[in-house]
Amino acid sequence: MLPTKPHQIKTALVSITSLYVAGWGFYYLAQETIRRRELASRKRKYPLRAPLLPPHAISAGVRVAERVGVLAHTNSKGSSSSSSPDQLEAKKILKQRGLPDASEHNEEADALSPPATPTRGPSWYGGATDSEVSRIHRRFSSLKVLGRYANVVPEWREQGVWEWAAWKLCYSLFYKPRIWWDGGFKADQKTHEGRQKIDMLLPVERIKWDQLFASSGTAATDSNGPTPPAVREAAQSSFTWIGQSTCLIQLEGVTILTDPVFSKQPVVSVFSPTRMRPMPCNIHELVANAAIDVVLLTHNHFDHLDIHVLPLIPKRATFIVPVGLAPLLQQYGVEATRIVELDWWQQRRLPLSIRVASKDNGSSGGDTTTIERRRCFDVTAVPASHWSARTPLDTNTTLWNSYAVRVYTDDQASTAPRSCSPSSAVTEPRSLFFCGDTGYSPSLFTAIGRALGPFDVACLPIGSYEPRWHMQIQHMHVTESVQVTRDIGSRRAFAMHWGTWSMSDETWDDPYWQLHKELRQTSDDPERLLAVPFGKTFWF
Known part of the structure; x- marks a missing residue:
């Protein structure tokens, strides 16, 4: 008896699926073999x-x-x-x-x-x-294997989609049932004590723009759009957490926006988590009230890059991105001349001109005028233990970065800079280490501290770390984040990448308590790594 058509279709589907899985299995096996041999060779050389x-x-x-x-x-x-x-x-x-x-x-x-x-x-x-x-x-130079970037830290192992499936379809269903897990946040919202805990651990403050910027009071425009607000002080250095890894950072008056995401969900989907807390500002408020000079993008994951925000960023802002990410930005309206792609350990120095508010002492009303100051923005891309993807077909086709930033000043100059040389700086630079998503590697972070440290301030992720057997190579535990502050030599550090979306198996408040416990037991400085409210500005 000849096979029926449904049976033929079923056989064909099973065969195609088996070939697909086997093909990817052989690919990952070959990739991991080549990667390990390369790392062993580098270790010897x-x-x-x-x-x-x-x-x-x-x-x-x-x-x-x-x-x-x-x-x-x-x-x-x-x-x-x-x-x-x-x-x-x-x-x-x-x-x-x-x-x-x-x-x-x-x-x-x-x-x-x-x-x-x-x-x-x-x-x-x-x-x-x-x-x-x-x-x-x-x-620790970047490594491409079979057309895709690979990690270069010894702790990494190739996971593939099967390990994610084992987490969601086996571990979360049977061993520790946490399908549709929100970290216990909704349960806490239903009780008075829970709501008090949420307000205490995740307070939201409106950003006090008038402390950061002064409007010029005019509607002047140029080729780059409306004239931006002026910073209050030429040496202004501050940190404001907006959510996840989206931060507004100032170094010597230079304003940096990191990993901009302003939507309620990383991906608009019934399967995607929603924000636990309201945002301290939206993108329109930010653009209207802040003078954005530089945008740092660490990688292309949806919780770090909202493509709908890109056309709204002022045209005077420069984008610092990993290798391979420029085409996506250009697709959404960012000109190629505004994009700087960096491979690991590549350095770029950008001459910047910032506008600084100046009070007219001759006027009782204190009319606001502005002056221009020169800045040299020095950025180096450094490795991280992570991965990249926006679709199932582009995994690791773009790189993922952390950044070491230094801003040099020359306050004796009052016109736009023609060159950028730290040798002309009149003060010591302000330094920042902005950490993308990463697992902890003692050799990598020690090397970063040895080559580029110390840092005035660091921004470090402390969330999305459970289950450890799956997450430890791509996201740090709080204990490891505190260790990084010592590895790189940061004088002050701020926590991020937590309390925004529930994307892993720890409870929503566990990062806060783990940080409190770690600092109390092991830290010489109780403020070595601070968990701060949304929207509150800290000066350093």
Whole structure:
């Protein structure tokens, strides 16, 4: 008897599905094999030997040494007799654990490396020699395997869609039933105590624009649109959290908008979470009241990039984006001349001119006038342990970045800058580390701190970390976020990427309590990493 048509269709569908799954399985297996071989080769070629272990904790440095080969040694053999207490303690611990000491041998590797040059900074942070920086850059340079970008940290493993399916279809259905999980937020909204807790942990304040900007009082326009408001002070540096990773940051008067998302849902869908709390402002208020100079985009995920916002950003703003993201921005009206694509460790210096409010002392009403000041915006893209995608077919075809930013000033100038050179700065720069989504890698963050630290302020994610078996390589736990502040040497840090949407399995308030617990038990500074209200401005 011949097969019926429905049976033929069923057989064909099963065959196509099997071939599709097998094809992707072979692809990921090949990709992971190539990636691991490349990382092993980099580890041999570019060993990370810092002159000192990270000063925040010798034990943390030994953990790095055990996992990825970051070993303590002095800059030269002649200086071994003048080892610091940290180095001596490090040597002792390395000896106890049976680890090799790079200060005693590694002559062959040292002979292959360029001669050591004097450190570039007075402290461990930012004190890497040129040869050390070169090894760091090559060790953590971007890697493309079979047409897609791959992670370069040893902690990463390829997950594929099957691990996400195991989380949502097995783990969340049977082991820990959390389908349609909202972190317990709606349950708390139904009780008086719950609503009090929400108001206490996730307060929302309207942004006080008049503290940040002064309107010029005119309706003047130029080729870039209406004249923007002027900043109140030339040296103004502040942080305002709008939600998720959307922040309004000022460094020496330069206004930076990060990962702009202003919609109620990351994706308009019944399956997409909605905002827990109202926003402190909408995009129209922001554009009308703020002078946006730079937009930092870390990657293309929907909770970090709202494409409908792009046409509303003033045309004078410059977009700093990962490699591969420019075509999407151009598709939604952002001119190519306004986009700067950066690969990992690429640096770009942008000359900027900011408008600063100045009170006319001759008028009792205090008429507002403006003056222009020069700024040099220095940005370096650095690696993160994450991934990118906006559709099932474009996974990892674009890169994902974190950013190290420094703003140099030359307040003696009053006209638009023609060049951008830190050597002309009259003050020390303000520095920012803006962290995209990432899992924790001690070798990576230690390398960032060694090459680019320290930082005046850091913005670090603290949410979306459960279940750990699935999330740990792409999102940090609060404990790891606090550790990053020590790894990179940030003087102050603000928490983000939490309390906005429920996108993982922890309760909505768990990041706050975990942060409180971590700082109380382990931190030398109770304000090392602050969880702040939506819309409230903090000055630094």
